[in-house]
Amino acid sequence: MSANGVTLVSSNRCFGGRQEVYSHDSEQLKCKMLFSIYIPPKAVDGVKVPVLYWLSGLTCTEQNFIIKSGFQRYASDEGIVVVAPDTSPRGLNIEGEDTDYDFGTGAGFYVDSTQDKWKDNYRMYSYVTKELPLIIEQNFAVISGCQSITGHSMGGHGALICALKNPGLYRSVSAFAPIANPSKGKWGQKCFKGYLGDNPKDWEEWDSTLLVDKYNGPPLNLLIDQGSTDPYLADDLMGKNFVESCAGAKVPVIYRLQEGYDHSFFFVSTFIGQHIAHHAKALYDSIA
């Protein structure tokens, strides 16, 4: 362990910057966690830059996004740091943590659990919104407080709730194929029951379609891309519900149904450049 609490796991030069992975002991999750961080050329040279957080989907680790999305090219050009945490605590030996792909390990759902078995460790919401940003600001060349958030599927929803629950914390938010109304779909219901209990009333503060209804804060700069042939769209993602909720609450959102795209990283890779540009503009405009 290094003096400041993070340990370098790997470092590769990429598009003139560095793609790195670090480990650290998480206070929120009470286990060792890995996160990836892309440091663009100007931050390698010590210039402080804004940060974009990426939240991955079910089964992912800190690796999937950095291997499969090709985002580094755009982050290098735009001059932003991009941080991608793992999707849950790991290796806790909680009974049932490794039984299913869509609950427990790899499926933290970016909530703070209230249920006995999980509540001491499954606190991905607090990890992502509080602990991790502090660690990044303490250890890397970033501008304090100048951050945005995005993600895919479970992580797309994670990005939405992190922004909706913390007005002003992020300069912009975007999502790829988010599980937009988890109280209504099988993935969301399974995780909400497990982490938050059986009462749907207790899920409301963690469902973006319900949260947007009561949002009261600065503009969210909200962009969502959704593939039109995504097999999970109708029953699990339900972006339409979120958009209707935005309309009712008069919260502006750019929702793009991308013709013929599915749920894969081939979809994400196609539009990640536009998302990076969206965030870079909001981030740099905010400090101009």
Next chain:
Amino acid sequence: MSANGVTLVSSNRCFGGRQEVYSHDSEQLKCKMLFSIYIPPKAVDGVKVPVLYWLSGLTCTEQNFIIKSGFQRYASDEGIVVVAPDTSPRGLNIEGEDTDYDFGTGAGFYVDSTQDKWKDNYRMYSYVTKELPLIIEQNFAVISGCQSITGHSMGGHGALICALKNPGLYRSVSAFAPIANPSKGKWGQKCFKGYLGDNPKDWEEWDSTLLVDKYNGPPLNLLIDQGSTDPYLADDLMGKNFVESCAGAKVPVIYRLQEGYDHSFFFVSTFIGQHIAHHAKALYDSIA
């Protein structure tokens, strides 16, 4: 199996085109083989375009390049089909085929074996230069004979020998960190001994550094990128030997030692756009 001999395994929309994988029964290798093919938007619409072949390195399948390199963006923009075969025959139950990562399965080395155990199946050279191009021309919207070749590590060397042994067959050739003088390094020696026998004399027609010495044909349009901190550079890749051989034979080569880059796909992804542009120019110039 479809009427024309290839069966669709997967298809994903990506940068307006399609990233697909097909299987077929190979005559050269006498087993089922998979290959990936990226079809750019204009070829999806039926316009015939040039083809670039990508050869992967040790342990890879037809998947690694399409997941990790981010090449689709550039192939979409430039309007070229990109085909990536697997790196060896598979599942033959030849004794020893799965013992090592650097021989047998995943390590065909793009030669035609002469040794009893392997010679009936390990014919990746003939597969890549003869059988596969025919299959592509019969089944996809490509311009007959308008092709180039590139690859990484073992596949970088594969690209070099395919071009050097077939003057005029490719419009351009490039390589990322090729195993450039395999007769002299441990990876090359192991595969050459296994597939070609113990006599180094029999390796000469498969070693790019020796082949370039006697090359006699049209310009190769030869580009090589090599990371300066690649851990395999000194003992296994030896690009310097190839460049010296090119100088002696007066064969022009652009050899770029890229400061601080290693052997990973983070290196490949950084420069794949420039390689795609290099090939697209040679390919489209040749039909202008």
